[in-house]
Amino acid sequence: MRQNSRGQKKARRKQVLYMTVALFLVLGLVLSAVFGFVDFLAGGQKIADDPYLLELEAKAASLKEALEQTPKDGALAAELGNTFYQMATFFWQQGLEEQGNKYGMQSRNYLTRAVENGEISPEITLSIAFLALSQDDYQAAEEYFQKTIDLDQENPGAHLYYGLFLSGRKRDEEAKKHWEKVLEYAPQDSPEAQAAQYYLSVTQEAQP
Numbered sequence: 001m002r003q004n005s006r007g008q009k010k011a012r013r014k015q016v017l018y019m020t021v022a023l024f025l026v027l028g029l030v031l032s033a034v035f036g037f038v039d040f041l042a043g044g045q046k047i048a049d050d051p052y053l054l055e056l057e058a059k060a061a062s063l064k065e066a067l068e069q070t071p072k073d074g075a076l077a078a079e080l081g082n083t084f085y086q087m088a089t090f091f092w093q094q095g096l097e098e099q100g101n102k103y104g105m106q107s108r109n110y111l112t113r114a115v116e117n118g119e120i121s122p123e124i125t126l127s128i129a130f131l132a133l134s135q136d137d138y139q140a141a142e143e144y145f146q147k148t149i150d151l152d153q154e155n156p157g158a159h160l161y162y163g164l165f166l167s168g169r170k171r172d173e174e175a176k177k178h179w180e181k182v183l184e185y186a187p188q189d190s191p192e193a194q195a196a197q198y199y200l201s202v203t204q205e206a207q208p
Helices: 001-029 031-042 051-069 074-093 097-116 120-134 139-150 154-167 172-185 189-206
Strands: none
Touching: 051 074, 074 120, 097 120, 097 172, 120 139, 120 154, 120 172, 139 154, 154 189, 172 189
């Protein structure tokens, strides 16, 4: 019984690892951002006064006003969704999860609205997939990973991240097929190809 419990914990850690790696890759949560935040605090500045954030806030306000005039404008909804995505990323990079999640929710809402109004692209659907993943909405995440690949069969990033998602859901055989697609479509020395090769080798080693 104790051994089974350890196995469950190990599987859960593996799932969390894959999900975290995927989010780090897409959202750009790199170590340099952490150090940048330390320097930011050391300078006595406030995040709310950051010029980049202020610019995004002003842009979002302008886009929301324009969208109220033309609520069916998919392109405007997409631009607003992308702006909120940048704001969410900004806060996630600072380790401020609550604020990041708030803007992430708004980003997903507007990007989904854009798709519903005919503004659809692999970039938009992939963003929705990751935002859904960040909200633990695995069903929607998978739906939009699949939509992304349907739109662009040769998108190595989409195959890489979908593979990570599938492996995190204990569907390793399906994941391997997508990582093999990465090796087919991405340049051999690209980060995507190197990551796919790594995960293929790890999965192979884990098999009995």
